[in-house]
Amino acid sequence: MTKILLHACCAVCAGYPLDLLRETNFEPIVYFFNPNIHPKEEYDRRLAELVRYCKKQNIELIIEEEPKENWFEFVKGLEDEPEKGMRCHKCFEYRLMRTAKKAKELGIEQFTTTLFVSPHKVRNDIIAEGQKAANAYGVEFLDIDFRKKDGFLKTMKIAKAENFYRQTYCGCVFSVRKETVTMP
Numbered sequence: 001m002t003k004i005l006l007h008a009c010c011a012v013c014a015g016y017p018l019d020l021l022r023e024t025n026f027e028p029i030v031y032f033f034n035p036n037i038h039p040k041e042e043y044d045r046r047l048a049e050l051v052r053y054c055k056k057q058n059i060e061l062i063i064e065e066e067p068k069e070n071w072f073e074f075v076k077g078l079e080d081e082p083e084k085g086m087r088c089h090k091c092f093e094y095r096l097m098r099t100a101k102k103a104k105e106l107g108i109e110q111f112t113t114t115l116f117v118s119p120h121k122v123r124n125d126i127i128a129e130g131q132k133a134a135n136a137y138g139v140e141f142l143d144i145d146f147r148k149k150d151g152f153l154k155t156m157k158i159a160k161a162e163n164f165y166r167q168t169y170c171g172c173v174f175s176v177r178k179e180t181v182t183m184p
């Protein structure tokens with residue numbers, strides 16, 4: 001079994017990647033670093049679901065927190081960008097850089113992210129930022145297509161079976177719209 005650090009944004013998106021990684025001989029360690037999620041009640045709710053699921057699945061979960069102001073500063077000037085635009089690109093950079101750093105610290109050579117699950121995100125932007133982060137820290141980013149072979153349907157099936165809380169927006173305050181959709 002090869003250890004892999006899996007950046008996870010929420011339990012909904014983590015369910016299927018965890019299954020797939022374990023089926024393909026990886027030992028995933030989940031890493032929750034998402035200072036983009038606001039407000040705090042929402043952040044706590046998503047994290048609590050992930051804590052519950054990792055406990056149930058007996059999977060190690062590493063939680064990293066920091067003041068939300070750092071993330072706001074990082075995406076400053078991009079507040080009005082639409083989803084899938086430059087703000088999201090920066091948001092991927094912020095979270096994946098930290099994931100690569102953590103992988104390096106832990107001596108885990110590979111990392112990936114549950115962000116690949118969502119059809120609302122630009123896959124190539126995630127790959128670009130994942131590879132940039134990998135190069136910066138001397139680890140490897142695995143571009144795994146979690147949507148392939150009905151991955152999204154399987155994700156939703158697990159979410160339903162586990163009765164996960166399902167958010168209605170991506171995460172940041174700028175992604176809260178009147179006409180919300182069920183994410184991921």
Ligand code: SF4
Binds near residue numbers: 037083089170172175
């Ligand atoms: S919409 Fe989602 S990915 Fe984009 S900046 Fe907000 S939280 Fe990050």
